[in-house]
Amino acid sequence: MIQIKLLIHEKPGRRHLPKYLVREQAGIRIVRVALLGLCEEGFVRGITRGKYTNSLDNKAYALQAAALLVKDPTLSQSPSTLWKAINIQKSHNSQMDVVISLWENKLILK
Template identity: 50%
Template sequence: MNRYGEVAINAVRSILNGEDEHPLIAWKRAASEAFGEGTWAQRKGCPKNAFLGLCEEGLVQGIPAGNYVKKSGSWKNKGYAIQAIELLKGRPELSRDKLGLWRAIMRENEMSHNSQMDVVLALWNKQLIISK
């Protein structure tokens, strides 16, 4: 699991432990601890918005559905994360193949992932995703 996956896990844990209530605050705290306050890696939007998108849809254990994704450009990362969850439900073997999962989402598009799949796979593999 890479560091963005760890940030996602730690953000959920802080909410489950009652340390934080809002997913964005939990993410910011966990990312600051992992990367340092104010660093580019701490502020990186793609993994954060994938996490917030899953939370927004009520797909993360212990986090109620709500309005957590603020910027309209952030919706694509939410979409990638949701698509990944749907793929994993039907093809759980992709939980061990980050690149294969990303390629299944992108189909013909040659775009590289930007840590969104690290967040999805960390939550999935730690059984913190709610199957609806």
């Protein structure tokens, strides 16, 4: 499981800009984009909705996964279980690790 550390920085002209440190690995950009997609739509506790990413696919995967967890928390058992539930015919690149980590730390808003 990926460890996520949340840092919120005040920036002039912006309310709260999320910055995340993710343990380095292949796919770090995908992980970050999935996380920022959740922030952008107001799914992450303590983060103001805003424009944080231009990604469509990874944002959509993370949003689908978060919505499924709200309906069925047992899907948090493993990233592969959650990925199968959103029914995407690709291999996941740790987007589900991000969603599950946020869920387990009670950072996803229901």
